[in-house]
Amino acid sequence: MTEAPETMRAAVLDAPGPPEALHLRTLPIPTPQRGQVLIRVRAFGLNRSELHTRLGLAKGVTFPRVLGIEAVGEVAACPGGEFETGQQVAAMMGDMGRTYNGGYAEYTCVPVAQVIPFSSDLDWATLGAVPEMLQTAYGSLTVGLDARRGQSILIRGGTSSVGMATAILAEQRGMTVLSTTRNPAKAAALTAIGVDHVLLDTGEIAKQVRELTDGGVDTALELVGTPTLPDTLRATRFHGVVCFTGMLSNQWTVENFYPIGYLPRGVRLAAYGGDAGDLPAEVLQSFLDTVASGTAQVPLHRVFTLDQIQEAHAYLESDRATGKLVVTT
Known part of the structure; x- marks a missing residue:
């Protein structure tokens, strides 16, 4: 039996700055409390909101901070039992990456209300582009x-x-x-x-x-x-x-x-400024199903790895993308 890891890699922003201000560090994996979900992050999308935070334009953000207002992955732990371990989920919004650490990491711990379940055989990069x-x-x-x-x-x-x-x-x-x-x-x-x-x-x-x-x-x-x-x-x-x-x-x-x-x-x-509650699980599942069937597509522009987070943010800031930028972990 493989022991659960105690640490994770995460991209940390100590203070606003250029893409080089994002640093990969080893942090303890968060311990979820009742009402929270620990997610093994497989991919996350990049968003203008995170660019605003890195540039110092966002209000109410405390540092150091792991950015990321969304992520997809699997439930690693859920003390309240709202989700089963291994369930595929998306997490988004609700001050993720602002007042508590977000998706730019191998694990993230978020309130249950920010989590939406789904089931899909699509690759993680494609799934990571979808939630927000x-x-x-x-x-x-x-x-x-x-x-x-x-x-x-x-x-x-x-x-x-x-x-x-x-x-x-x-x-x-x-x-x-x-x-x-x-x-x-x-x-x-x-x-x-x-x-x-x-x-x-x-x-x-x-x-x-x-x-x-x-x-x-x-x-x-x-x-x-x-x-x-x-x-x-x-x-x-x-x-x-x-x-x-x-x-x-x-x-x-x-x-x-x-x-x-x-x-x-x-x-x-x-x-319009929304939250996870504005995306019903059935709407997310239906969209993923149409993508899997080939009747819809995800506008995915480019995929980076967590090691490339600085390069990914520089690309985001350049406005060269036609569609979504995604990082896999």
Whole structure:
């Protein structure tokens, strides 16, 4: 019988800084209490949230900290019995990687409420790309936009992982999908996942969108941030809805916000910021099943190992990815 290990490797951030500020260290494996789950991490996705933390832009983070707002793996221990040992699970959000250590490690200990079970034969790298990406895309469509079959949607920031996941879900719903990229070389990747109209984002695309959709899209997902939000609002029809979900630009506030002057007449502005509870287990399982059957795909751009965490973060910051970056442990 093999004895359980007592230590693990983890990527630790002592203070904000460049990618080189992330250091691999050997730490004790956490001991879970009732209400917690110890997970043997097999893979985790990289997210803009973690980039914000590393750059010192996030609030409420204490250091040193193991980053990572998501992870996938197997249950190693669950004192309360909510999950069986060996169960495949995803963990995400709930201050993971902010006020307690997150997924950038071989093990992570998280509250039960942040854990979602699943069963899949997909490889761990593919699975690692899904949780936060799917939760954000699904929540934006359902909570933020209340999107309906047959509607049109503009995705601003289309080659981000969330943008691509949203396009895939919207296509499954029979929506007409318009999606943006600043890089013409990335247009083919959007067409490949079912985007109907790929728009080269010059910063001002509202006129083009309104011409393509006879007056504006029904729904719009803003993933770039406040620099493009006014133009996204102008691209939306009367009584259409814009959901502010992302801030790829690292800009998320509007100075001197005056709603009557800022919002076009009759256009509604919503926002979405979700948690694990916004991704039902059956939705996660259904999506993984469609991927396994070949009827959907995961926009996975590149896979790194934990030893390559500095390189992975530098790549994340470079904005070269078309889809999700994943690290396996």
